Amino acid sequence: MSDKTYAQWQAYCQALVSQQRIEGRAFINGGYRQAQSGRSFDCINPANGEVIAQIAECDEADVEIAVSAARQSFESGVWRNQSPKVRKETLIKLAALMEANQTELAALETLDMGKPISESFHVDVPGSADVIRWHGEAIDKIYDEVAPTQDDVLATITREPIGVVAAITPWNFPLWLACWKIGPALAAGNSVVLKPSEKSSLTAIFLARLASEAGIPDGVFNVVPGFGHTVGKALGLHMQVDCLAFTGSTRTARTLLEYAGQSNMKRVWLEAGGKNPNIVFADCPDLDKAARSAASGCFYNQGEVCVAGTRLLVERSIHDEFVQKVVEASRYFKPGDPLDPATNMGALVDKQHQGNVLQYIQWGQQGGATLALGGEAALDADKGAFVEPTIFTGVNNQMRIAREEIFGPVMAVIPFDDEQQAIQIANDTDYGLGAALWTGNLSRAHKLAKQLRAGSVWINNYNDGDMTVPFGGFKQSGNGRDKSLHALDKYTELKTTWIQL
Numbered sequence: 001m002s003d004k005t006y007a008q009w010q011a012y013c014q015a016l017v018s019q020q021r022i023e024g025r026a027f028i029n030g031g032y033r034q035a036q037s038g039r040s041f042d043c044i045n046p047a048n049g050e051v052i053a054q055i056a057e058c059d060e061a062d063v064e065i066a067v068s069a070a071r072q073s074f075e076s077g078v079w080r081n082q083s084p085k086v087r088k089e090t091l092i093k094l095a096a097l098m099e100a101n102q103t104e105l106a107a108l109e110t111l112d113m114g115k116p117i118s119e120s121f122h123v124d125v126p127g128s129a130d131v132i133r134w135h136g137e138a139i140d141k142i143y144d145e146v147a148p149t150q151d152d153v154l155a156t157i158t159r160e161p162i163g164v165v166a167a168i169t170p171w172n173f174p175l176w177l178a179c180w181k182i183g184p185a186l187a188a189g190n191s192v193v194l195k196p197s198e199k200s201s202l203t204a205i206f207l208a209r210l211a212s213e214a215g216i217p218d219g220v221f222n223v224v225p226g227f228g229h230t231v232g233k234a235l236g237l238h239m240q241v242d243c244l245a246f247t248g249s250t251r252t253a254r255t256l257l258e259y260a261g262q263s264n265m266k267r268v269w270l271e272a273g274g275k276n277p278n279i280v281f282a283d284c285p286d287l288d289k290a291a292r293s294a295a296s297g298c299f300y301n302q303g304e305v306c307v308a309g310t311r312l313l314v315e316r317s318i319h320d321e322f323v324q325k326v327v328e329a330s331r332y333f334k335p336g337d338p339l340d341p342a343t344n345m346g347a348l349v350d351k352q353h354q355g356n357v358l359q360y361i362q363w364g365q366q367g368g369a370t371l372a373l374g375g376e377a378a379l380d381a382d383k384g385a386f387v388e389p390t391i392f393t394g395v396n397n398q399m400r401i402a403r404e405e406i407f408g409p410v411m412a413v414i415p416f417d418d419e420q421q422a423i424q425i426a427n428d429t430d431y432g433l434g435a436a437l438w439t440g441n442l443s444r445a446h447k448l449a450k451q452l453r454a455g456s457v458w459i460n461n462y463n464d465g466d467m468t469v470p471f472g473g474f475k476q477s478g479n480g481r482d483k484s485l486h487a488l489d490k491y492t493e494l495k496t497t498w499i500q501l
C-alpha cells in the first residue's frame with residue numbers, strides 16, 4: 001500500500017486542484033449532474049483558505065429528482081429483490097474499490113475538512129471500507145424468525161427494507177459516518193439519498209461513482225450536496241422519504257423530528273453530540289496510560305468528535321499529579337499542515353468554527369476556569385482554522401464549557417471526591433453518548449458502568465471498539481444505533497405474517 005512523503009502529498013493535491021479534477025456535482029440516478037439551478041458554491045481548504053472545487057448547490061428541485069429516482073429504483077425491485085448474496089458481493093466490491101482509491105479519497109477528505117492526511121489515509125478510508133464490507137458480509141447470514149404459536153398456525157417475523165432512506169451527515173468524519181448509514185441501509189435493500197455536509201461533500205460525491213462501478217443499480221444510491229435549510233429540509237419534509245438517518249447537532253436533530261411530524265412520520269434516527277465524562281479514580285491501574293488516553297480521547301481529529309472526552313473528572317487525591325500528566329501527554333498534539341504525514345492535529349473545519357471554539361475558550365476564562373494548556377489560535381491564524389489543544393482546570397459542571405458541546409480541542413477538568421459525586425457530575429448533562437471509567441476495582445467498574453447514562457461505557461480505555469458493537473446515545477445524544485447488526489433496526493421494518501394452517 002503506497003504512502004507518500006509530505007512533498008508528494010503536496011504535489012498530488014496541488015495537481016488535483018489545479019487540474020480541476022475534483023468532482024463537485026450531484027450524483028443522481030447513475031450519473032453526475034449540475035444542480036438544476038446551475039448554482040454552485042466554493043469548497044474551501046480550511047488549512048489555507050484556498051478554493052479547491054465548486055460544489056453543486058442543490059435545492060428542492062434536485063431533491064425531487066433524486067427522491068423520485070430512489071423511489072423508482074426501490075419499487076422496481078432492482079436492488080431490494082436481489083438475493084442477499086448478490087447485495088453482499090456488490091458491497092464487498094465497493095469496499096475493495098474504496099481501498100483501491102485510498103489515496104484520492106484520503107486526499108479529498110484532508111483537503112476538504114482539514115484532518116491530518118495520515119489519519120485520512122490510514123484510518124478513515126480503510127475504516128470506511130471496513131464498514132461497507134462488514135455490513136455486506138453480514139447480510140446473507142441473518143435469519144428471520146418463526147414465532148412459538150399454537151399448532152395450527154405458522155407465524156413468521158421477517159425484516160423488510162423500509163424504502164427510501166435519506167442520510168444527512170456531518171463534516172467531522174465525512175466518509176466514515178456516511179458509510180455507517182449507507183452500509184446497513186444498502187445491505188438491507190433500501191434505496192438511499194445521501195446529503196453530505198456542505199462543509200465536506202467531496203468524498204461522498206466520489207463514493208457515488210465507486211458504488212456505481214461496484215454494481216449498485218442506477219437510482220439506488222444518490223448524493224445530493226447542498227445546504228441543510230434547502231436540501232436537508234426538503235428531504236426531511238418529503239412524503240416519499242421513509243427514513244431519515246442523521247448525525248449532527250442536537251439543534252438540527254430536533255428540527256428533523258419536527259419535519260417528520262409535519263410530513264409522513266418518517267422514521268427518524270439521530271446521533272446528536274455529547275459532553276462525555278472521562279472519570280479517573282485514584283485506584284486507576286495505569287495513570288500514564290489514562291493520561292495519554294485522556295489526551296487522545298479529547299484532541300483526536302482536532303476535538304471534532306461527538307464522543308470526545310471533553311469532561312475529565314479526576315478524583316481529588318490525584319488531581320494535580322494526574323492533570324500534570326494529561327497536560328504533558330497533550331503536548332504531543334501539535335497543529336500542523338494536514339498534508340504533512342507527521343502532523344497529528346490538523347485544521348478545524350472552517351474559520352467560522354474556529355471563531356466559535358475561540359469564543360468558548362474566552363467564556364471559559366471569563367467564567368473563572370484556569371487555562372492549563374493552549375487557548376489560542378495556532379499557525380497561520382489569518383488563513384488557516386487552527387486552534388491549540390486547550391485544557392481548563394478549576395471547572396465546575398455548571399459552567400458553559402462543561403455543559404455545551406464545543407466540538408473543538410477543549411477539555412474541562414472537574415475534580416470529585418467520591419463515587420457518588422463522580423456519577424452525579426457525569427450524569428448531570430443533557431447528553432448521553434459515551435462515558436469512561438478508570439479504576440482497578442472490578443466491582444466498582446461494574447457497579448458504576450450500570451449507573452452511567454450513556455450509550456457506550458469504556459472501562460480502562462477511551463472510545464475503543466469495533467464494528468461488532470453498537471454506537472449511539474441516551475438522552476439528547478439521540479436514538480437508534482450505528483454499527484453492528486443492531487444498525488439494521490433503523491433500516492428495516494418488521495413484518496408479522498400469521499398463517500392459519
Ligand code: ADP
Nearest residue numbers: 169170196197198227228229232233248249252
Ligand atoms: P454542525 O453544526 O456540526 O455543522 P449540523 O447539524 O448543522 O451540524 O449539520 C449536520 C448536517 O445536518 C449537515 O449535513 C447539515 O447540512 C444538515 N442540516 C443542517 N440544518 C439542517 C436542517 N434545518 N434540515 C436538514 N438538515 C440540516
